[in-house]
Amino acid sequence: MRDTPKHQGLRNQLVQTLISKGIKDKNVLMAIARIPRHLLLESAFEHHAYQDKAFPISAGQTISQPYTVAFQSQLLQIKQGDKVLEIGTGSGYQAAVLHKMGARVYSIERIKELYLKAKQNLEKIGIRLKYAGYGDGYKGLPLYAPYDKIIVTAAAPYVPEALIEQLKPGGRLVIPVGNDMQDMKLIIKNDKGQISESSHGSFMFVPMLQNKD
Numbered sequence: 237m238r239d240t241p242k243h244q245g246l247r248n249q250l251v252q253t254l255i256s257k258g259i260k261d262k263n264v265l266m267a268i269a270r271i272p273r274h275l276l277l278e279s280a281f282e283h284h285a286y287q288d289k290a291f292p293i294s295a296g297q298t299i300s301q302p303y304t305v306a307f308q309s310q311l312l313q314i315k316q317g318d319k320v321l322e323i324g325t326g327s328g329y330q331a332a333v334l335h336k337m338g339a340r341v342y343s344i345e346r347i348k349e350l351y352l353k354a355k356q357n358l359e360k361i362g363i364r365l366k367y368a369g370y371g372d373g374y375k376g377l378p379l380y381a382p383y384d385k386i387i388v389t390a391a392a393p394y395v396p397e398a399l400i401e402q403l404k405p406g407g408r409l410v411i412p413v414g415n416d417m418q419d420m421k422l423i424i425k426n427d428k429g430q431i432s433e434s435s436h437g438s439f440m441f442v443p444m445l446q447n448k449d
């Protein structure tokens with residue numbers, strides 16, 4: 237499988253769909269138009285790669301729906317050079333989109349098989365993250381903290397304190413919180429270190445795993 241003008245055409249259609257669903261950030265749309273999502277999917281789903289749908293990847297996990305990736309990326313308000321921590325590398329798609337938007341991306345994944353696969357996937361499409369590793373999102377990635385932005389791509393039962401701690405003053409954390417359905421929360425730490433929170437609609441993610449070896 238390669239990236240061809242046909243795939244590019246399908247991506248442009250996907251971008252139009254995202255615009256019709258309310259995505260406005262030009263940088264997000266540019267990144268979605270450029271990342272070859274079909275190369276990150278299991279081959280059985282390759283032909284559906286540019287539908288606005290989530291698909292299974294290995295280990296019972298999913299690649300997020302493009303709309304969800306676009307929505308979370310837009311909420312983050314990525315600026316060139318932002319240092320971003322992603323929780324839940326999965327296929328590597330969200331990380332690739334953030335990288336294309338100009339962020340310096342650090343991503344951790346709780347399932348070893350997936351983190352190894354994501355590394356291969358990202359290499360295949362020529363994207364080098366600052367860091368892609370095995371780790372637990374409840375603890376964040378203190379080694380490289382603090383971050384301008386943090387994005388969680390699995391359903392969190394609560395907002396882990398470590399993630400708030402690892403956010404820079406002026407930073408933004410986007411995290412889906414809840415069990416069956418999640419509320420997309422945007423948490424902002426102001427320059428004085430005070431926290432404010434707002435809600436941005438219902439989404440459905442796979443659960444953020446707890447107490448896994």
Ligand code: SAH
Nearest residue numbers: 299324326327329330346373389390444445
């Ligand atoms: N961002 C991914 C979406 C993957 S789905 C993409 O674009 O494809 C959510 C991912 O979070 C899964 O791969 C899952 O294994 C991972 N995950 C679940 N619990 C986690 C935890 N506690 N820490 C880090 N990653 C976790």
